[in-house]
Amino acid sequence: MAEKLKVATCSLAGCFGCHMSLLDIDERLLDLLEVVSFDRSPIDDIKTITGPVDLGLIEGGVCNAENVHVLQEFRRMCRILVAVGECAITGGIPSMRNSLSLKECLEESYIKGFGVEFAHVPNDPELPLLLNRVRPLHHIVKIDYFLPGCPPSADAFWHFLTELIAGRDPSLPRELIRFD
Amino acid sequence: MSKSFFLDGKEIPFKEGQTVLQAALAACHHIPHLCWRPQLEPHSSCRLCTVMISGRPFSSCTQPAMDGQHVISDTPELLALRRSVVQMIFVEGNHYCPSCEESGNCRLQATAYSLGLQDNHFPQQFPKRERDSSHPDVNLDRDRCIRCETCVRASRDLDGKNVFGIHGRGIKSHLAVNSPTGKLGDSDLDAQDQAVALCPTGCLTVKRVGFSVPIGERIYDKEPLEQVQIREFQDFQAQEAHHG
Numbered sequence A: 001m002a003e004k005l006k007v008a009t010c011s012l013a014g015c016f017g018c019h020m021s022l023l024d025i026d027e028r029l030l031d032l033l034e035v036v037s038f039d040r041s042p043i044d045d046i047k048t049i050t051g052p053v054d055l056g057l058i059e060g061g062v063c064n065a066e067n068v069h070v071l072q073e074f075r076r077m078c079r080i081l082v083a084v085g086e087c088a089i090t091g092g093i094p095s096m097r098n099s100l101s102l103k104e105c106l107e108e109s110y111i112k113g114f115g116v117e118f119a120h121v122p123n124d125p126e127l128p129l130l131l132n133r134v135r136p137l138h139h140i141v142k143i144d145y146f147l148p149g150c151p152p153s154a155d156a157f158w159h160f161l162t163e164l165i166a167g168r169d170p171s172l173p174r175e176l177i178r179f180d
Numbered sequence B: 001m002s003k004s005f006f007l008d009g010k011e012i013p014f015k016e017g018q019t020v021l022q023a024a025l026a027a028c029h030h031i032p033h034l035c036w037r038p039q040l041e042p043h044s045s046c047r048l049c050t051v052m053i054s055g056r057p058f059s060s061c062t063q064p065a066m067d068g069q070h071v072i073s074d075t076p077e078l079l080a081l082r083r084s085v086v087q088m089i090f091v092e093g094n095h096y097c098p099s100c101e102e103s104g105n106c107r108l109q110a111t112a113y114s115l116g117l118q119d120n121h122f123p124q125q126f127p128k129r130e131r132d133s134s135h136p137d138v139n140l141d142r143d144r145c146i147r148c149e150t151c152v153r154a155s156r157d158l159d160g161k162n163v164f165g166i167h168g169r170g171i172k173s174h175l176a177v178n179s180p181t182g183k184l185g186d187s188d189l190d191a192q193d194q195a196v197a198l199c200p201t202g203c204l205t206v207k208r209v210g211f212s213v214p215i216g217e218r219i220y221d222k223e224p225l226e227q228v229q230i231r232e233f234q235d236f237q238a239q240e241a242h243h244g
Helices: A017-025 A028-035 A065-077 A085-090 A095-099 A100-108 A154-165 B020-026 B078-091 B107-114 B150-157 B225-243
Strands: A007-009 A034-037 A051-058 A062-064 A078-084 A130-133 A145-147 B003-007 B010-014 B050-053 B056-060 B069-070 B137-141 B165-169 B176-177 B202-208
Touching: A007 A017, A007 A145, A017 A051, A017 A065, A017 A085, A017 A154, A028 A034, A028 A154, A051 A085, A062 A065, A065 A130, A078 A085, A085 A095, A085 A145, A095 A130, A100 A130, A145 A154, A145 B069, B003 B020, B003 B050, B020 B225, B050 B078, B069 B225, B078 B107, B150 B165
Parallel strands: A007 A034, A007 A051, A051 A078, A078 A145, B003 B069
Antiparallel strands: A062 A130, B003 B010, B050 B056, B050 B069, B137 B202, B165 B176
């Protein structure tokens, strides 16, 4: 039997909706698991990539320093890196904060916002440093493929993965391309 | 004697005075276009309808059809050019499709689908643009404006009002409102105006009806853009013929 393709996935500044949509391929997951094995992923709860990986799927844009490090690690470890979903491709909903300064955002949330008590901007050293702007993945590393949608539908995931695994061009047919 | 030209090798008849794009649509052949609308003077700014004639690029919305002319539209090079144009439009604005009430009815989005666009390629600009909710019935969200001047032309030529204009130059150009305060609420715009109806994106939207049709059941969810645009032009021609 041919060795299984190693896949790693993660969510950066995303909502895990793309991962939910991947799980939405339902019983086709069993077919997928015949040909792939998961490395780091919220699906198996492995927290760090254990070794070189064939395919990395990243959901969400980049909003803080930790996101940058994870993204760079994925790029180092993954032969093929895919931006999955609107946030990874364009910055998406989190990047709507880009029309405001970071100071304005933090003050609105933690100081001036409705119902705020003990107003202060959280500054625990454990918290990753926020970037001034939320960015799509391709601003920071080379991305090999883009899988659009909010989220990409289960059928879009299935088409993309099966075509890629078969060594074909995984471009989506028109009926599977959606930005919403 | 009837005249015709060749579009990608297919013979297209035309009437005197028709542009290449008009003749193509009349013959049910689609050339991608965004800023052109049948009822408005061509603006020729989006360059999506670019075709090659005698080895040179022309915008087919302004290029008069000529007898025996060979027009090339469907090539990998022109597809790449059109994709780049749409990608540049996307990154120059703030087009958040997942949160936009026009998603599914948006011509920019439908154009991207029809060109098989899966990414924006260029760096997102994230420009800061002013929104205007001062009008009781219409929202103006400049984040979604592509400066196609459809509203400018429709307000001036169809509504007879002259509510909109483009202010500034180059990357700083933006949609301006012709009212004493510059606010939409102080203009004589009505929600029923063609300027609002014809806006190709979610820049001008009527308030309180944004989600009356659910996502998934909207214009381009049900029918490809090409079909809509061909039918739209043919309906317009029929109307024109009816009114003489």
